[in-house]
Amino acid sequence: MKVLIIGGGGREHAIAWKVAKSSKVEKLYCAPGNAGIEECAECIDIPVTNHEGLSDFALSKKIDLTIVGPDDPLADGIVDVFEKKGLRVFGPRKNAAIIESSKVFAKNLMKKYNIPSADYEAFDMSEKAIEYLRSSKYPIVIKADGLALGKGVLICMNYDEAVRAVETIMVDKQFGLAGNRIIIEEFIKGPEVSVLAFCDGTHILPMTSAQDHKRAKDNDQGLNTGGMGTFSPSPFYTEEVDKFCKQYIYQPTMDAMKAEGRDFVGILFVGLMLTEDGPKVLEYNARFGDPEAQVVLPRLENDLVEVFEACIDGKLHETLLSFEEKAAVCVILASDGYPEHYEKGFEIQGLETFSNTEDYHIFHAATKKDQGKILTNGGRVLGVTALGSNLKEARANAYKATEKIYFTNKYMRTDIGKSIE
Ligand code: AMP
Numbered sequence: 001m002k003v004l005i006i007g008g009g010g011r012e013h014a015i016a017w018k019v020a021k022s023s024k025v026e027k028l029y030c031a032p033g034n035a036g037i038e039e040c041a042e043c044i045d046i047p048v049t050n051h052e053g054l055s056d057f058a059l060s061k062k063i064d065l066t067i068v069g070p071d072d073p074l075a076d077g078i079v080d081v082f083e084k085k086g087l088r089v090f091g092p093r094k095n096a097a098i099i100e101s102s103k104v105f106a107k108n109l110m111k112k113y114n115i116p117s118a119d120y121e122a123f124d125m126s127e128k129a130i131e132y133l134r135s136s137k138y139p140i141v142i143k144a145d146g147l148a149l150g151k152g153v154l155i156c157m158n159y160d161e162a163v164r165a166v167e168t169i170m171v172d173k174q175f176g177l178a179g180n181r182i183i184i185e186e187f188i189k190g191p192e193v194s195v196l197a198f199c200d201g202t203h204i205l206p207m208t209s210a211q212d213h214k215r216a217k218d219n220d221q222g223l224n225t226g227g228m229g230t231f232s233p234s235p236f237y238t239e240e241v242d243k244f245c246k247q248y249i250y251q252p253t254m255d256a257m258k259a260e261g262r263d264f265v266g267i268l269f270v271g272l273m274l275t276e277d278g279p280k281v282l283e284y285n286a287r288f289g290d291p292e293a294q295v296v297l298p299r300l301e302n303d304l305v306e307v308f309e310a311c312i313d314g315k316l317h318e319t320l321l322s323f324e325e326k327a328a329v330c331v332i333l334a335s336d337g338y339p340e341h342y343e344k345g346f347e348i349q350g351l352e353t354f355s356n357t358e359d360y361h362i363f364h365a366a367t368k369k370d371q372g373k374i375l376t377n378g379g380r381v382l383g384v385t386a387l388g389s390n391l392k393e394a395r396a397n398a399y400k401a402t403e404k405i406y407f408t409n410k411y412m413r414t415d416i417g418k419s420i421e
């Protein structure tokens with residue numbers, strides 16, 4: 001098979017690495033890819049926003065399967081464009097990707113179908129939102145409706161902060177059109193767990209659990225980022241929690257989307273909070289998490305292409321997933337200053353130490369090749385994943401590996417996975 005992967009971050013490197021191991025794949029392309037992905041795929045310089053260009057490329061190369069990594073092209077309907085041209089593609093259509101691209105849609109869906117989540121109200125006028133805040137309980141959570149790179153969620157301790165948050169989102173439009181509508185949501189507490197699941201429109205097959213660290217600095221301080229590190233599995237995700245989620249969250253979400261005429265085919269990412277009242281959905285994403293994919297895919301024992309095909313063909317009920325017993329930890333090496341201002345273009349040294357090792361994976365998030373050298377090319381630069389017989393060992397291995405890689409403004413959190421030791 002000829003396969004095309006769309007995207008160029010750490011998540012897509014993890015997908016590409018796993019897809020390249022499939023016995024079914026004879027040629028792998030990635031657009032736009034990066035310097036790490038180049039080792040397992042031919043990188044094609046077409047941006048993820050150019051849906052016509054990408055689908056024409058797939059036609060011209062007779063691509064048998066295209067896999068879409070990031071949220072933006074899914075929300076913009078790239079799957080619909082590919083399907084219209086008769087191409088086989090893995091990911092939700094625009095009308096299903098809305099489960100991530102509109103928090104108002106997701107919250108209304110959960111309310112309508114009794115899927116556990118925090119209480120909320122939706123607003124499209126700032127005056128009405130501010131009026132509502134006068135009689136609210138604090139802390140309270142304010143969320144921009146649309147995609148905002150994980151930054152559109154503000155936790156407000158009191159009325160004044162909440163009013164400022166509404167103005168930032170709805171009046172100043174800090175997140176652009178994503179802030180035309182907002183959700184004001186009850187503040188809930190508990191450990192957070194991410195579960196990614198394969199979906200074929202009817203059936204849903206959850207993968208092993210993972211946990212992200214979203215804040216830039218140790219002890220969950222600093223700004224929200226795309227994710228600074230992950231571990232898998234999460235010790236909080238017990239069999240009892242899994243049973244509850246299967247019964248009241250995962251399958252009901254699939255059924256709800258089908259009932260709405262929005263059959264969900266692709267990866268559903270369920271962000272959960274395990275509260276005293278039971279698990280609740282914090283958010284849905286319509287794709288693999290980044291850097292959740294970097295700890296879940298190295299533990300997956302199945303042929304990933306076979307599972308993608310089962311999803312597209314509506315045959316997921318015939319698939320059994322299996323995961324390695326080993327635990328995985330991924331530490332993100334970032335450019336100092338991320339997620340705000342940072343420099344890039346520095347040479348990365350030490351990568352060769354890791355070639356051909358099964359228990360270490362250096363997934364490139366933002367790198368580029370220049371005259372034989374590999375340079376930093378963004379905020380999150382590399383994801384250093386290590387396996388170990390348990391989380392403690394995986395964590396020790398991951399941090400040992402980070403010491404072998406060097407670039408000028410290298411920055412990382414030092415406490416990824418520490419809380420569960
Ligand atoms: P989201 O993008 O909706 O997952 O929100 C980003 C982060 O904000 C989550 O990972 C939580 O840490 C926090 N958060 C979101 N919603 C709530 C809530 N209702 N109560 C407490 N924290 C929340």
Ligand code: GLY
Nearest residue numbers: 226227289290291
């Ligand atoms: N790591 C969180 C996300 O991918 O949205």
